[in-house]
Amino acid sequence: MKLGLGLYRHALSPENFRFARQCGCTHIVAHLVDYFKGAPAGASGDQPTGGADGWGYAGSADALWTQRELDGLVKQAAAEGLQIAAVENFDPAHWYDILLDGPRRSDQIEGIKTIIERVGRAGIPCIGYNFSLAGVAGRIRGPFARGGAEAVGVEGCDQSPIPHGMVWNMIYDVHAPEGNMASISVAELWRRVGAFLDDVLPTARRAGVVLALHPDDPPFATLRGTPRLVYQPELYQKLLDLNSDPGNQLEFCVGSVAEMTEGDVLEAVDRFSRQGKIAYVHLRNVRGKVPSYRETFIDDGDVDIIRVMAILKRNGFNGVVIPDHAPQLTCGAPWHAGMAYALGYMQAALRTI
Ligand SMILES: [Mn+2]
Numbered sequence: 001m002k003l004g005l006g007l008y009r010h011a012l013s014p015e016n017f018r019f020a021r022q023c024g025c026t027h028i029v030a031h032l033v034d035y036f037k038g039a040p041a042g043a044s045g046d047q048p049t050g051g052a053d054g055w056g057y058a059g060s061a062d063a064l065w066t067q068r069e070l071d072g073l074v075k076q077a078a079a080e081g082l083q084i085a086a087v088e089n090f091d092p093a094h095w096y097d098i099l100l101d102g103p104r105r106s107d108q109i110e111g112i113k114t115i116i117e118r119v120g121r122a123g124i125p126c127i128g129y130n131f132s133l134a135g136v137a138g139r140i141r142g143p144f145a146r147g148g149a150e151a152v153g154v155e156g157c158d159q160s161p162i163p164h165g166m167v168w169n170m171i172y173d174v175h176a177p178e179g180n181m182a183s184i185s186v187a188e189l190w191r192r193v194g195a196f197l198d199d200v201l202p203t204a205r206r207a208g209v210v211l212a213l214h215p216d217d218p219p220f221a222t223l224r225g226t227p228r229l230v231y232q233p234e235l236y237q238k239l240l241d242l243n244s245d246p247g248n249q250l251e252f253c254v255g256s257v258a259e260m261t262e263g264d265v266l267e268a269v270d271r272f273s274r275q276g277k278i279a280y281v282h283l284r285n286v287r288g289k290v291p292s293y294r295e296t297f298i299d300d301g302d303v304d305i306i307r308v309m310a311i312l313k314r315n316g317f318n319g320v321v322i323p324d325h326a327p328q329l330t331c332g333a334p335w336h337a338g339m340a341y342a343l344g345y346m347q348a349a350l351r352t353i
Contacts, residue, residue, distance in 0.1 A: 005020040074124065157291050256282075
């Protein structure tokens with residue numbers, strides 16, 4: 001098992017690569033989507049939560065991530081002794097009509113194939129994705145963690161409609177007509193993800209890239225009037241059974257699974273790691289489940305994190321584990337301190353197991 005750090009686009013810097021290495025990481029999970037585009041200055045200190053307008057603006061539909069920037073990222077990380085384990089999330093600008101089954105779908109499938117090929121050519125073995133219309137929405141922020149540390153949580157389910165021009169909590173078309181996203185059935189959402197996987201997995205296999213699905217965060221059955229895909233542990237199995245290609249894998253989010261109302265997070269870790277279907281792991285802790293939970297420090301929630309890591313090890317999981325979100329520590333570098341705290345705990349856990 002390897003230790004990694006997830007970095008948002010604005011944080012992909014030599015300083016943060018060095019910080020990761022100093023915390024004992026060997027790998028980086030890189031976000032190339034800029035979740036903070038158009039957000040007020042200073043909004044990028046922690047994970048985005050967003051209001052009715054979402055996180056902000058998606059990238060440009062016609063500007064795919066280039067080979068040059070992917071190669072540069074790998075090179076920059078290597079200069080600090082790190083490997084890029086995965087690129088996390090597609091830009092809504094690059095695949096909104098794949099999510100929405102819209103008129104540009106076939107063009108966007110070709111674009112996603114191009115991105116997958118470039119990621120593979122750069123030597124990055126995985127892309128994490130979240131097949132979701134509402135995305136990560138409807139969370140609250142406050143001094144919820146131990147000692148009043150800033151953290152996020154959920155209190156009730158946001159069913160406000162999603163305006164046209166927005167998907168996955170980001171705005172991809174500022175000129176969209178008035179009105180809201182049409183409602184669809186959960187069967188239609190599963191049809192869309194199945195068609196997406198059928199279309200791109202052969203390309204991913206040739207490129208040496210696996211696709212790893214993040215479950216719904218927060219894991220409600222519906223959010224903002226739209227169905228959700230993986231909001232119970234059992235639905236992870238449905239996703240795996242949808243396509244037998246070895247590149248159809250999971251971005252296993254321990255916190256999101258723990259927030260689900262059914263099943264047990266330790267059983268789920270065991271079940272999916274035994275199948276060898278976990279590409280990489282998001283590790284965090286939480287107290288409560290939907291519709292009411294609060295993210296906590298890694299040692300302080302409902303989940304026995306050391307047991308999670310012991311199960312992964314017992315089942316031969318050899319991939320990367322990264323801290324997911326972490327509460328912000330009260331100091332001059334709240335995000336860094338939160339990550340260093342989580343990574344130190346994970347280092348000790350790795351030694352212990
Ligand atoms: Mn996660």
